[in-house]
Amino acid sequence: MRKQQKSKNPKGNQQANWQSNLAIAECDNFSLAFSKGVSIEICKNKNFDLINQKNKKEYLQSISISKAKEKLSFIQNQINYKLKSIEEYLLANxxxxxxxxNLKNISRLVVGLGSEHVFETSLTLDYIWGIPYIPSSAVKGGCRAAAFWEIVSLILNNYDKKESQKEISQDAIDEVARYIFQKLYDEDIYFENNKLLELSDIDKRILLYKFIFGTKNFEGLFTFLDAYPQNLSGLAHIFELDIINSHYPDYYSNPKDIPAGDWYNPQPVYFLAVKPGIEFKFTVFYDQHRSEKLVKSFGTGSIYSELIQLLEKNNFEILRNTIKTSLSFYGIGAKTRLGYGLFEILNEQGNSI
Known part of the structure; x- marks a missing residue:
């Protein structure tokens, strides 16, 4: 069998490989190019088995260039059709x-940064259309976390009133947080005590959030939908290139033998983020049929019936406020402590309020 001859022009091969990489980057499905189109040349580094950040930067820049406006308009129509179909199904049931x-992100948004990816920095994208979205699980989890900190704050405020002259210790705060976490996340609803009416305001609040988000033995009464962009048609581009700047790369690669000195050059790690100014639609549905059955089964005088009816009586204001607090104060996705993932609320005309 004839042996293949090695190329006499390695630079020519490298150029051809890089041109093929750029051709992959022009794939209509951005998600496919981002997750499956990365070749070994992009990840190859001369001296180490590490990602070549320069190649990674160029590749991310090339694939993040926006599609033509007519394609984004088509994708927007398809997404709207998908969401409408889901809503019609839920309403029929x-x-x-x-x-x-609709909420607009006022800072960069990165959802799924830590997911498995050959670049070690990922981003949650719609598999079919290749646009960023926020999974319903992330929306629900963020709201539940906001509810958790709301209850912790209520307890600490009551503690302040009782012990006005004493400063709350960090140990006391941690103890309250552990207690509420166990009550809200780990403890089930015990329906055999449905006649128990002597509950504190804090316990009622916890029970109310359990009805909203669910427990291990009870499915929550609300269904959260994935949040998709709503203003794609008028955008020039969706993504921005961002960096995580590692100041001690040599130390992190070999901490036993190399000290963490200030003389090392920083090594930026590149990743994609959703740029500010993208409107996302957040939608939540209430299982009205199931809640009516629960109220009927619990009967008059039940604390459970009282709380479910309280939800409906206040027009679900508690959930609406929790969503707004979660997205406008705490943020969603990665790097929220650095100000990422924050949103502002829009009115019906699309203006900030």
Whole structure:
């Protein structure tokens, strides 16, 4: 069998490989190019088995260039059709749409940064259309975390009133947080005590959030939908290139033998983020049929019936406020402590309020 001859022009091969990489980057499906189109040349580094950050930067820049406006307009129509189909199905099955708001991110948004990826920095994208979205699990989890800190704050405020002259210790704060975490996340609802009416305001609040988000033995009464962009048609581009700047790369690669000195050159790690100014639609449905069955089964005088009816009586304001607090104060996605993932609320005309 004839042996293949090695090329006499390695630079020519490298140029051809890089041109093929750029051709992959022009794939209409951005998600496919981002997750499956990365070749070994992009990841190859001369001296180490590490990602070549220069090649990674160029590749991310090339694939993040926006599609033509007509393609984004087509994708927007398809996404709207998908969401409308889901809403029609839920409405036909006795669900009630209780939250339907648009929020615009005022800082960069990175959802799924730590997911598995050959670049070690990922981004959550729609598999079919290749646009960023926020999974319903992330929206629900963020709201539940906001509810958790709301209850912790209520307890600490009550503690302040009782012990006005004493400063709350960090140990006391940690103890309150552990207690509420166990009550809200780990403890089930015990329906055999449905006649128990002597509950504190804090316990009622915890029980109310359990009905909203669910527990291990109880499915929550609300269904959260994935949040998709709503203003794609008028955008020039969606993504921005960002960096994590590692100041001690040699130390992190060999901490036993190399000290963490200030004389090392920083090594930026590049990743993609959703640029500010993208409107996302957040939608939540209420399982009205199931809640009616629960109220009927619990009967009059039950604390459970009282709390479910309280939700409906206040027009689900508690959930609406929790979503707004979660997205406008705490943020969603990665790097929220650095100000990423924050949103502002828009009115029906698309203006900030």
């Amino acid at each position: 006795h669900f009630l749409k209780v939250i339907d708001i």
